Amino acid sequence: MPKPDTSRYRTTNWSSYNASLKRRGSLSIWFDPEMEWYAVRTGRRGHPETFSDSAIQI
DSSP: OOOOOOOOOOOOOHHHHHHHHHHHTOOOOOOOTTSOOBOOOOOOSSSOOOBOHHHHHO
16 A cells, blocks of 8 residues: 655745744743752762752642
8 A cells, every 4th residue: 555645835925924933932931030940968878859849840
């Protein structure tokens, strides 16, 4: 059974295509400046954690 031909799309309106890519890629991130970024030392043996659980969750 032969493979179906793949569709080839040609962009004709580059200005609207680029604008749609910019809108799709926009992302807003809000950080709480009072959040604890670094983990509190536990006093246990082993490699200490570097970042807090809330920082990792972001």
